[in-house]
Amino acid sequence: MIKTIALIGSGNVATHLGTSLQKAGYSITGVYSPTLLHARELAGKLNTVPLNALRQTDTTSDLILIAVPDRFTKEVSEALPKVPGIVAHTSGITPLSALNMHPNHGVFYPLQTFSAQRKIDLPEVPFCIEANTPAVENELMELAKSVSRNVNIINTRQRIQLHLAAVFVNNFVNYLYTVSSELLEKENLDFKFLQPLIEETTRKIKEINPEDAQTGPARRNDTTTIEQHLKLLKDFPQYRQLYELFSNQIKKKYHHE
Amino acid sequence: MIKTIALIGSGNVATHLGTSLQKAGYSITGVYSPTLLHARELAGKLNTVPLNALRQTDTTSDLILIAVPDRFTKEVSEALPKVPGIVAHTSGITPLSALNMHPNHGVFYPLQTFSAQRKIDLPEVPFCIEANTPAVENELMELAKSVSRNVNIINTRQRIQLHLAAVFVNNFVNYLYTVSSELLEKENLDFKFLQPLIEETTRKIKEINPEDAQTGPARRNDTTTIEQHLKLLKDFPQYRQLYELFSNQIKKKYHHE
Numbered sequence: 001m002i003k004t005i006a007l008i009g010s011g012n013v014a015t016h017l018g019t020s021l022q023k024a025g026y027s028i029t030g031v032y033s034p035t036l037l038h039a040r041e042l043a044g045k046l047n048t049v050p051l052n053a054l055r056q057t058d059t060t061s062d063l064i065l066i067a068v069p070d071r072f073t074k075e076v077s078e079a080l081p082k083v084p085g086i087v088a089h090t091s092g093i094t095p096l097s098a099l100n101m102h103p104n105h106g107v108f109y110p111l112q113t114f115s116a117q118r119k120i121d122l123p124e125v126p127f128c129i130e131a132n133t134p135a136v137e138n139e140l141m142e143l144a145k146s147v148s149r150n151v152n153i154i155n156t157r158q159r160i161q162l163h164l165a166a167v168f169v170n171n172f173v174n175y176l177y178t179v180s181s182e183l184l185e186k187e188n189l190d191f192k193f194l195q196p197l198i199e200e201t202t203r204k205i206k207e208i209n210p211e212d213a214q215t216g217p218a219r220r221n222d223t224t225t226i227e228q229h230l231k232l233l234k235d236f237p238q239y240r241q242l243y244e245l246f247s248n249q250i251k252k253k254y255h256h257e
Numbered sequence: 258m259i260k261t262i263a264l265i266g267s268g269n270v271a272t273h274l275g276t277s278l279q280k281a282g283y284s285i286t287g288v289y290s291p292t293l294l295h296a297r298e299l300a301g302k303l304n305t306v307p308l309n310a311l312r313q314t315d316t317t318s319d320l321i322l323i324a325v326p327d328r329f330t331k332e333v334s335e336a337l338p339k340v341p342g343i344v345a346h347t348s349g350i351t352p353l354s355a356l357n358m359h360p361n362h363g364v365f366y367p368l369q370t371f372s373a374q375r376k377i378d379l380p381e382v383p384f385c386i387e388a389n390t391p392a393v394e395n396e397l398m399e400l401a402k403s404v405s406r407n408v409n410i411i412n413t414r415q416r417i418q419l420h421l422a423a424v425f426v427n428n429f430v431n432y433l434y435t436v437s438s439e440l441l442e443k444e445n446l447d448f449k450f451l452q453p454l455i456e457e458t459t460r461k462i463k464e465i466n467p468e469d470a471q472t473g474p475a476r477r478n479d480t481t482t483i484e485q486h487l488k489l490l491k492d493f494p495q496y497r498q499l500y501e502l503f504s505n506q507i508k509k510k511y512h513h514e
Contacts, residue, residue, distance in 0.1 A: 115465070161441065162446060164490075168496075179425050204375060214435065216424055242429070
């Protein structure tokens with residue numbers, strides 16, 4: 001059973017997971033970050049030791065949890081000494097096989113966007129677990145269940161697809177919020193005006209599937225409104241491009257144009 | 258003071274507004290719809306008379322509220338006899354001037370998406386009021402305040418811009434949900450997996466402005482991940498186009514590429 005965890009990383013994921021796992025009763029044996037200042041900061045919060053170098057990691061820890069930017073995951077894994085415990089990473093896009101050099105390895109991926117400034121309701125976050133043996137899978141499942149009610153066994157292929165879909169519903173949606181905010185600013189309108197509509201858009205798809213929830217000028221094939229909107233966007237060529245691409249795809253989907 | 262209202266239209270906006278205004282104490286003198294069956298249905302709900310023809314509208318009503326699809330608003334206004342009371346429409350995109358032939362006219366636009374199947378929390382909905390005289394403006398403000406805490410004077414130009422922005426945060430966002438749902442289906446994953454992320458994306462911008470809330474591969478200029486995602490989208494050329502357009506615009510905005 002996992003009791004002790006060495007934390008590699010000091011970003012938002014490491015901070016949120018480290019804090020929650022400690023609260024759930026796990027002991028954090030140390031925090032490594034390539035930036036010592038960051039390691040010190042998070043180690044301070046967690047009342048543990050900051051690590052100067054990867055080789056200082058307590059290799060007797062039951063779990064070495066790698067929560068670093070995706071592109072460094074493999075590199076960090078390979079820089080670690082061989083450890084008898086479990087090595088797991090938190091990356092959405094890194095295959096399980098990136099940790100192959102360790103006899104016991106797995107994935108511990110929380111499907112959520114973490115920001116320094118925001119508290120996340122971890123019990124609702126879907127955790128995606130994958131491991132190289134049933135025993136490791138079991139251990140990581142138990143660990144995830146100590147902080148979340150939503151724990152799932154997900155293979156690498158599925159996890160990568162979830163990560164891709166997350167870009168659409170989080171990154172791209174947020175960019176559309178930015179676009180609208182700018183459009184309102186032009187007419188001295190507060191972005192707050194859109195808040196109730198934004199919230200209803202989200203609430204709706206809890207009950208109706210998004211395909212059936214689609215409304216708007218393109219859905220109705222209302223060419224007059226679309227033309228009028230495109231005219232309004234003449235000073236925003238980029239947003240006009242987005243408007244056209246979306247409208248064409250929606251029209252095609254619902255009117256087979 | 259407005260006490261009696263004739264309702265022109267029987268769609269989602271007419272139904273939601275008619276029901277709420279009646280609850281707030283206003284008397285609905287009749288409901289017109291070009292489809293008599295629809296007029297009958299809504300009139301039944303509101304315990305009032307269905308109207309066979311526009312000329313049957315009770316022109317002594319204090320307000321004639323036109324809640325029909327945008328493109329019919331002007332046509333309906335012009336088909337009405339001249340009325341001594343107020344004529345107002347609920348369209349986001351129709352200018353105030355469309356009602357010019359009536360001595361007292363205004364706009365009563367609720368900025369929200371209404372569906373037949375869903376109850377809307379009307380008190381939170383921003384109402385956009387505009388009128389041809391201060392007296393009419395006042396009357397419509399009072400009317401809106403009887404059902405909402407969020408009542409604003411908004412001119413035609415601003416209202417049309419709000420309507421445009423609403424297409425981005427509602428219609429296009431919903432389409433992105435449809436895209437993700439299809440991407441997950443391909444790997445036998447339930448759309449529910451994305452629900453906590455979708456909700457956090459919305460909650461975040463209540464506190465942080467969307468420009469600062471932006472995250473993701475394009476925001477970080479993480480070309481490796483972007484390339485990998487584009488490969489995953491090879492069977493979805495349309496979604497690939499969306500992915501590229503968004504990523505290029507986000508990169509340009511944050512990295513001046």
